[in-house]
Amino acid sequence: MSVFTPLERHELETFLRPYGLGRLIDFQGIEAGSENSNFFVSLEQGEFVLTLVERGPVDDLPFFIELLDVLHDAGLPVPYALRTQDDEALRSLAGKPALLQPRLSGRHVRTPHAHHCQEVGQLLARLHLATRDQCLERPSDRGLDWMLREGKSQAAKLAEADVPLLNAVLAEISELAPRLRALPRANLHADLFRDNVLFDGNHLTGVIDFYNACSGPMLYDLAITLNDWCSHEDGSLDPVRARTLLGAYAALRPFSAAEAELWPVMLRIACVRFWLSRLIAAESFAGQEVLIHDPDEFRQRLAQRQQIDLALPFAL
Incomplete structure (x- = not known):
């Protein structure tokens, strides 16, 4: 427990x-x-x-x-x-x-379908719109600088075959950091996984656990969310769920050209953030009666994000 x-x-x-x-x-x-x-x-x-x-x-x-x-x-x-x-x-x-x-009503969804993803996309857009114009400033304690620092440390402990996968994204972060930080900003949940959303049937009734919330690029929050809600067990993206979530979000908050261009790398960055944090947690709490999520889940997802065929629904 x-x-x-x-x-x-x-x-x-x-x-x-x-x-x-x-x-x-x-x-x-x-x-x-x-x-x-x-x-x-x-x-x-x-x-x-x-x-x-x-x-x-x-x-x-x-x-x-x-x-x-x-x-x-x-x-x-x-x-x-x-x-x-x-x-x-x-x-x-x-x-x-x-x-x-x-205590909010509802239950967690273990196997989401397209309607669940539509509700989540709408909810995330509403969250961003509520804070976009008056963003409460709090830098993430697991942001880009943290990923670069911890990524270098964790790379030394990884299996040899996994090191290039991690290092490639760390290189992207180093190169693109100024452009990533310049993306449209708001307050982010930054951990909008299935176990932090409640549903009553098909109706979204609650969002919990805001202790990773911060200020930052809205696209990053979207990538974190989509990576969890729209992934198959092998880490690949479900195109129907993913397009439904993105469409529901974009109907309330349209994307910019810069967001559309940086979307593929942002999906990879969101995988690295949780791969690293889970590796650190597994090491820190080894042998303790603490829930530790499997780091390999996000290694698999990162491997599946090397080629992204899922574009943002972006219109001029």
């Missing part, structure tokens, strides 16, 4: 009292977390999620709270931070920063 900090009932009851949401009925740890401790919390006035922030950019928590407020005010289905009766959003529990948020 990925609960790094277990809680006693009495300390949780003390923590929850200032919210004025009634008596604690039940709580349980959530197994799916890989970085923070998360709990489902049942109170008399509803269902909630409690997050203890274990690692990562703790100093940036006010950014995450503000971003979720902006997205909630824009009508997006996100888990904004609840306030206590004294208007506190960020608090402390068991020595860790703690946030209480509404």
Whole structure:
């Protein structure tokens, strides 16, 4: 179970009292977390999620709270931070920063079809449009500079056959970094995988886990999303799902010429980001009872992105 900090009932009851949401009925740890401790919390006035922030950019928590407020005010289905009766959003529990948020309805989709991808494309475009004109600045802690630095380190540990695959994209990043950074920007979810989106049937009901959110090129967020939602098991892209997602996105936010040109390399960069982070996590948490995603999944996807036949739906 990925609960790094277990809680006693009495300390949780003390923590929850200032919210004025009634008596604690039940709580349980959530197994799916890989970085923070998360709990489902049942109170008399509803269902909630409690997050203890274990690692990562703790100093940036006010950014995450503000971003979720902006997205909630824009009508997006996100888990904004609840306030206590004294208007506190960020608090402390068991020595860790703690946030209480509404529990969104729905379930994760394991095998998405085209309609799911249409909903995700629309949602991502709405997220970007809500922040494009007043972007909240926060550089990614796993951005291009991080990829170049960690890529060089990880290349020394890879199987010999995998090194050219990684080094080729690192060379693209080095060459194209100024153009990539100049692409149209907004706030990004930066981790919009299937396990961070909730559906009720075919209806998208929620987007969770914004702890990788940052400011940056919208195209990068789109590449991350499409690589997960539109890939076959062998890492190749499903053209029907991919075109559906892109079309739904572009109907709300048209692409620029620069985005169309850099789309193929951005798909590869998005693969490298998660290949590297998963390699690092597998090494850091080896032997621990922590959910570790398979790094090879993104090695396969990167191998399949060497030739991209999927163009952005771009019109002059």
